[in-house]
Amino acid sequence: MSQRSFAVAWTGASGAVYGLRLVEALSDAGHQVHLMISEPARRVLLHEEGMKVADPPDLGSMFEHPARIHYHHSKAVEAAPASGSADIEAVILCPCSMGTLGRVAHGYSSGLIERAADVALKEGRKLILVPRETPLSLIHLENMSALARAGAILLPAMPGFYHRPESMEDLVRFVVAKILHRLGVETSWHKAWTGPEPDWEEART
Ligand SMILES: Cc1cc2nc3c(=O)[nH]c(=O)nc-3n(C[C@H](O)[C@H](O)[C@H](O)COP(=O)(O)O)c2cc1C
Numbered sequence: 001m002s003q004r005s006f007a008v009a010w011t012g013a014s015g016a017v018y019g020l021r022l023v024e025a026l027s028d029a030g031h032q033v034h035l036m037i038s039e040p041a042r043r044v045l046l047h048e049e050g051m052k053v054a055d056p057p058d059l060g061s062m063f064e065h066p067a068r069i070h071y072h073h074s075k076a077v078e079a080a081p082a083s084g085s086a087d088i089e090a091v092i093l094c095p096c097s098m099g100t101l102g103r104v105a106h107g108y109s110s111g112l113i114e115r116a117a118d119v120a121l122k123e124g125r126k127l128i129l130v131p132r133e134t135p136l137s138l139i140h141l142e143n144m145s146a147l148a149r150a151g152a153i154l155l156p157a158m159p160g161f162y163h164r165p166e167s168m169e170d171l172v173r174f175v176v177a178k179i180l181h182r183l184g185v186e187t188s189w190h191k192a193w194t195g196p197e198p199d200w201e202e203a204r205t
Contacts, residue, residue: 005032006183007081007088007120009074009113012040013095013132015157016048020062021176022094027068029185034070034081034088036113040097074111081116090126090183091116095157098133098140104152105143121150128179132157153182163191 006026010019019041026033037053045051051062055073059066072079080086093100093113100113109115120127129152133140144154155178159171177189 003030003032004185005034005088007034007036007091007116009036009038009091009093009096009100009116010041010045011038011093011095011097011100011113012044013097013157014044014048015095015130015132015175016041016045016051017172018130018157018175019094020049021172022092022179023069024063025176025180025187025189026185027063027065029187030068031185032068032070034072034079034116036072036074036079036081036116038074038097038100038111038113040099072112074113077109077112077115079112082112082119084119084123088116088125090128091120092128092130092179092183093117094128094130094179096129096131098131098143101129101131101147102139102143104129105146105150117152121152124151126183127152128155128182129153130155130157130175130179155179155182162193 008023023033023035042053045053056071059069059071063069081088103110103114104117107118109118117127148154157175159174165171173189177187180187181190
């Protein structure tokens with residue numbers, strides 16, 4: 001297995017668990033992860049997961065492979081993800097708030113997270129945004145549309161139900177598997193749809 005390098009930002013949208021699972025999955029798969037956390041993301045982590053994430057975080061207590069995770073403060077614009085020459089294959093904003101999404105859509109690189117995304121777009125690195133908001137305003141939609149035109153992948157935190165999830169964890173894994181699939185990272189969480197169950201036609205009638 002060859003080791004790859006990714007940058008992941010947790011921002012202040014709901015769904016902190018998606019970001020946690022993504023970093024776990026990438027580091028468990030043997031890859032290096034540059035981790036950035038916005039200040040609002042820390043608040044959401046506390047609300048949703050009861051996790052008080054220090055600055056810098058105690059990676060050893062959070063992850064099984066802390067040596068593979070490189071934390072950068074969200075204002076550290078001199079950190080590796082800010083540079084086009086860094087050995088970083090893709091940048092993933094997960095979850096992605098509408099605030100961060102709007103700033104990236106307008107090239108407003110006020111901190112490391114927006115800068116990393118901006119660099120990904122200019123360097124042709126893969127940029128995946130995992131927005132979560134509902135309902136969506138025209139401003140949100142136009143910002144997403146601008147990003148899609150610029151080459152970003154908009155992968156909203158919208159779990160599907162056709163695999164018949166049995167738990168919240170199944171729903172979380174559904175979304176994270178979609179991200180891993182787009183990154184070409186193998187995972188048992190991704191289940192290719194091969195058509196309906198054999199009893200489907202019967203149930204329909
Ligand atoms: C508990 C909680 C849940 C939130 N959920 C969302 C959300 O789902 N989507 C969103 O765009 N903003 C959400 N917000 C608001 C953002 O955190 C806020 O706009 C913040 O300024 C975004 O900053 P950031 O983009 O730098 O992380 C939430 C805030 C809190 C405290």
